[in-house]
Amino acid sequence: MSAKARFASYFRNPIFLRGFGYGGIFTATLSFYGFVFDNWRSQKKKEKDAEEQLKIAFEDGDKVTRGQSILKYGSPEMGNGVRYYSNFALVYDQQKRTPAWVAEQITANLLKGTANRKHSKFKPDPGVPEMFSAENSDYWKSGWSRGHMAPAGDNKYNQESMNESFYLSNVVPQNLDNNAGFWNRLEMYCRDLTKKYPSVHVLSGPLFMPKGEEDGKRYVKYQVIGQNGVAVPTHLFKVIVVEDKLGEPVAMATFIVPNEPINFDHKLTEYQVPMETLEGVVGMKIIPKLDRQIVGDLCEIEGCKLMDRTEFELYFIGRKLGSANTLHRLDKVWGELEEKKLQPDQYLKDLYNRKLVELGKTEEKTTQEGVR
């Protein structure tokens, strides 16, 4: 038997193995129970600490400390921080899937740009989590139009700010006639104010107002549209503050406008309310840093007169003439004047004649190219 084999057989000796085995098991058992005991002790200590902490958090009367314990897993997030864009700022309402409010500052200079809404598309705001965002499909065939809060017309300075204004975070479901009519004229009035005031601040947003029903009680009732359930506001609000050359506030006015068609018989002043009324309805302090004592009533000072029917029709016939790209289209728009018994002013006549020549030339050119 070689030394190596003897060495190996020694380890195979049952006696030796038994001795080693019992010794090993004994040691292992001891250390196992030691481990379990230590664990148990530290567990108890942790339990004691946790219990103590809960006690202290409550009993020392520090509500913040207590709150931090209560909110161990974080506070519910409403995602309602202020969002900043090129030319407006807003707070988004994840529950209603519309803005809560949109703020703007408009000036004559910023309105001068040439950005075109034809290059912009309504789409979800990439900054809003998808699960809280509205989609175009929500509005499609809903019976409601996509109404800008910061209007596209206030964002002509560059294409980027106009494109941002088409984010659905800046949009609410709005009655189409209201949007294209009364509200449109109100937006025009805001822009018109920049001719006189160097800076005009505007705050706009949706409202959900209670209404009395047959049972004599009042309810807030509103439609929700599309898969995402975008909330249709019962009213819209707009707050206007005009400033002088020094940037000092001069006058302001607050309006609450029903989200329904409003014809030319109605005056803007019918919808003027004290700012406090709006604050009560919407549950927000509006323009908290404005000293209301020193500013006048915009409607007393400026009249708050919107365009009348004739002015309005002539205005957008002018816009349509300007954007006409065929002679056929030009004449069709020109024909609207007669249909609506409107007299074109000199500006409109000149515009028509200028476009007539311009489009005549281009069409002559294209037909010649076609022949060639």
Next chain:
DNA sequence: CGGATTGATATG
């Protein structure tokens, strides 16, 4: 200025 709708085309 403010919008919708439709039909053709591109795309995965």
Next chain:
DNA sequence: CATATCAATCCG
């Protein structure tokens, strides 16, 4: 094949 995208047309 179903779904985006765009251009054209229309309306107040």
